[in-house]
Amino acid sequence: xxxxxxxxxxxxxxxxxxxxxxxxxxxxxxxxxxxxxxxxxxxxxxxxxxxxxxxxxxxxxxxxxxxxxxxxxxxxxxxxxxxxxxxxxxxxxxxxxxxxxxxxxxxxxxxxxxxxxxxxxxxxxxxxxxxxxxxxxxxxxxxxxxxxxxxxxxxxxxxxxxxxxxxxxxxxxxxxxxxxxxxxxxxxxxxxxxxxxxxxxxxxxxxxxxxxxxxxxxxxxxxxxxxxxxxxxxxxxxxxxxxxxxxxxxxxxxxxxxxxxxxxxxxxxxxxxxxxxxxxxxxxxxxxxx
Amino acid sequence: xxxxxxxxxxxxxxxxxxxxxxxxxxxxxxxxxxxxxxxxxxxxxxxxxxxxxxxxxxxxxxxxxxxxxxxxxxxxxxxxxxxxxxxxxxxxxxxxxxxxxxxxxxxxxxxxxxxxxxxxxxxxxxxxxxxxxxxxxxxxxxxxxxxxxxxxxxxxxxxxxxxxxxxxxxxxxxxxxxxxxxxxxxxxxxxxxxxxxxxxxxxxxxxxxxxxxxxxxxxxxxxxxxxxxxxxxxxxxxxxxxxxxxxxxxxxxxxxxxxxxxxxxxxxxxxxxxxxxxxxxxxxxxxxxxxxxxxxxxxxxxxxxxxxxxxxxxxxxxxxxxxxxxxxxxxxxxxxxxxxxxxxxxxxxxxxxxxxxxxxxxxxxxxxxxxxxxxxxxxx
Numbered sequence: 001x002x003x004x005x006x007x008x009x010x011x012x013x014x015x016x017x018x019x020x021x022x023x024x025x026x027x028x029x030x031x032x033x034x035x036x037x038x039x040x041x042x043x044x045x046x047x048x049x050x051x052x053x054x055x056x057x058x059x060x061x062x063x064x065x066x067x068x069x070x071x072x073x074x075x076x077x078x079x080x081x082x083x084x085x086x087x088x089x090x091x092x093x094x095x096x097x098x099x100x101x102x103x104x105x106x107x108x109x110x111x112x113x114x115x116x117x118x119x120x121x122x123x124x125x126x127x128x129x130x131x132x133x134x135x136x137x138x139x140x141x142x143x144x145x146x147x148x149x150x151x152x153x154x155x156x157x158x159x160x161x162x163x164x165x166x167x168x169x170x171x172x173x174x175x176x177x178x179x180x181x182x183x184x185x186x187x188x189x190x191x192x193x194x195x196x197x198x199x200x201x202x203x204x205x206x207x208x209x210x211x212x213x214x215x216x217x218x219x220x221x222x223x224x225x226x227x228x229x230x231x232x233x234x235x236x237x238x239x240x241x242x243x244x245x246x247x248x249x250x251x252x253x254x255x256x257x258x259x260x261x262x263x264x265x266x267x268x269x270x271x272x273x274x275x276x277x278x279x280x281x282x283x284x285x286x287x288x289x290x
Numbered sequence: 291x292x293x294x295x296x297x298x299x300x301x302x303x304x305x306x307x308x309x310x311x312x313x314x315x316x317x318x319x320x321x322x323x324x325x326x327x328x329x330x331x332x333x334x335x336x337x338x339x340x341x342x343x344x345x346x347x348x349x350x351x352x353x354x355x356x357x358x359x360x361x362x363x364x365x366x367x368x369x370x371x372x373x374x375x376x377x378x379x380x381x382x383x384x385x386x387x388x389x390x391x392x393x394x395x396x397x398x399x400x401x402x403x404x405x406x407x408x409x410x411x412x413x414x415x416x417x418x419x420x421x422x423x424x425x426x427x428x429x430x431x432x433x434x435x436x437x438x439x440x441x442x443x444x445x446x447x448x449x450x451x452x453x454x455x456x457x458x459x460x461x462x463x464x465x466x467x468x469x470x471x472x473x474x475x476x477x478x479x480x481x482x483x484x485x486x487x488x489x490x491x492x493x494x495x496x497x498x499x500x501x502x503x504x505x506x507x508x509x510x511x512x513x514x515x516x517x518x519x520x521x522x523x524x525x526x527x528x529x530x531x532x533x534x535x536x537x538x539x540x541x542x543x544x545x546x547x548x549x550x551x552x553x554x555x556x557x558x559x560x561x562x563x564x565x566x567x568x569x570x571x572x573x574x575x576x577x578x579x580x581x582x583x584x585x586x587x588x589x590x591x592x593x594x595x596x597x598x599x600x601x602x603x604x605x606x607x608x609x610x611x612x613x614x615x616x617x618x619x620x621x622x623x624x625x626x627x628x629x630x631x632x633x634x635x636x637x638x639x640x641x642x643x644x645x646x647x648x649x650x651x652x653x654x655x656x657x658x659x660x661x662x663x664x665x666x667x668x669x670x
Binding site for chain 2: 087104105275
């Protein structure tokens with residue numbers, strides 16, 4: 001029983017990371033209908049910049065965390081303003097290829113700037129654990145779960161209770177109408193890219209103590225796709241629920257199914273969902289009917 | 291400018307536009323036949339170009355003509371390669387039978403992926419094929435007594451009808467023959483009702499459906515045909531690299547294959563082949579540039595003084611020798627093509643041709659990109 005609880009806790013934590021990355025996909029998809037295949041690479045950039053501030057420049061963990069979010073967020077906004085805005089209205093395929101290309105460039109950039117070795121990020125939570133009712137609770141995993149909850153609460157308040165947040169919702173629901181209402185749609189889109197990249201950076205920094213930092217960290221983005229699709233591409237709570245489901249399935253299948261299933265469990269679930277219920281759990285995207 | 295005066299429908303259906311075009315292709319084929327004598331040192335690279343050409347045709351049929359973008363084609367390549375090796379080396383079947391069986395098996399895998407894909411559109415399909423490729427890669431690593439697992443599996447030289455074709459030049463001709471056959475077959479298929487149905491599906495599924503195109507059937511056919519071509523390419527690829535390991539058929543290879551059709555120019559067979567030349571020769575070009583660029587930069591720096599020249603040389607040299615640079619260059623090329631030349635190399639070629647044939651009257655607006663802001667993939 002303890003082992004199951006332990007697995008569930010770890011699964012929740014890993015699932016939160018998937019959920020956060022999936023949240024990034026969904027925010028961008030809802031607003032601009034672009035699917036960002038470089039989302040995982042934003043996460044990698046976030047983890048690396050935090051590592052750089054902590055280890056190279058000796059800043060405190062929290063300062064470095066904030067700086068990493070700010071830098072990656074600003075980078076996301078700049079990317080939208082300079083590159084991605086040009087492909088709005090182009091076929092989706094072009095966007096997919098564009099973001100794949102950008103992802104490859106980010107990985108290359110990271111490998112040149114920070115080197116292709118594997119790093120560990122020292123954090124206040126590293127290698128600490130408490131025992132709660134027979135289950136050893138590692139602080140790293142708790143930090144991921146708490147961080148996700150806090151971030152989601154903050155995003156919820158932002159999108160529902162602030163002027164800018166509501167304007168963003170309007171822009172993502174109907175660009176033209178929002179534009180007529182005087183909402184600066186372009187700026188809103190850049191801001192959404194910034195938020196999405198920032199969320200990915202948070203995911204990266206939270207994940208860093210659990211997994212190690214290397215340039216292939218971004219491939220977690222592929223599993224986050226499974227999360228986003230499971231939740232229904234375009235649904236924000238769906239992304240989180242999907243992420244947590246995928247995380248739990250992955251850890252439990254690693255423990256109870258034959259060797260090798262852990263790595264593909266997410267993709268098997270993804271294919272099943274797409275075959276059985278393509279619109280996902282909270283799906284809003286339906287089939288076009290003639 | 292030359293005008294083509296068409297007098298019968300057969301001219302529209304013909305494989306070539308006119309005699310001039312046909313003669314150009316005959317000349318190209320003749321050129322390829324004598325090429326190994328002209329540049330013997332590049333024969334090895336050229337056979338890789340032909341294999342990539344096959345992959346490009348396969349992906350072009352699916353992505354360029356049917357509009358189904360697959361990020362899982364490396365998996366089909368792998369299925370073809372492993373199946374071919376299994377049939378020839380474990381079961382001892384003749385080469386041609388093994389290739390045919392490998393193609394059939396890969397086509398079956400393609401149909402298997404294509405069936406759930408019927409319910410998906412756009413990016414969902416891309417994600418599904420990606421998931422499929424990742425699962426297949428894991429299967430390659432785990433199914434040890436067929437694939438050799440992570441240790442990999444050595445591949446023998448090809449022997450066709452008892453004739454060993456292991457030499458570089460012999461293998462070049464084998465690849466050329468297969469590619470020429472595949473181009474001919476695909477070109478024929480594309481000007482048949484099947485090909486027109488594929489194009490109709492690409493341009494508008496709803497319109498195609500209204501015109502009586504059976505979406506499920508034709509999409510599955512596109513998947514099956516594309517996968518079968520990939521299977522044949524996989525068989526040749528296995529001989530080419532001589533050693534199969536699961537991590538060869540990774541997502542990165544799938545991306546490289548997609549890069550090929552995008553850079554070549556989506557929606558044209560020429561594009562697939564241009565892209566193949568580009569992708570196969572780019573690593574060669576990059577490795578040559580790695581040696582050449584620091585020297586140039588050093589020379590430019592030397593104009594400012596001896597010390598500056600040496601410093602510039604050292605810095606650039608260290609930069610270009612970074613192992614992670616190459617995927618970044620691929621990414622950059624992809625981004626630049628999507629942004630500035632979405633029609634690819636073939637599009638650029640068409641523009642050049644048009645420029646010269648209309649010489650003083652060419653206007654850029656002929657090829658201006660059409661934006662479709664109001665089109666949404668979401669259900670309203």
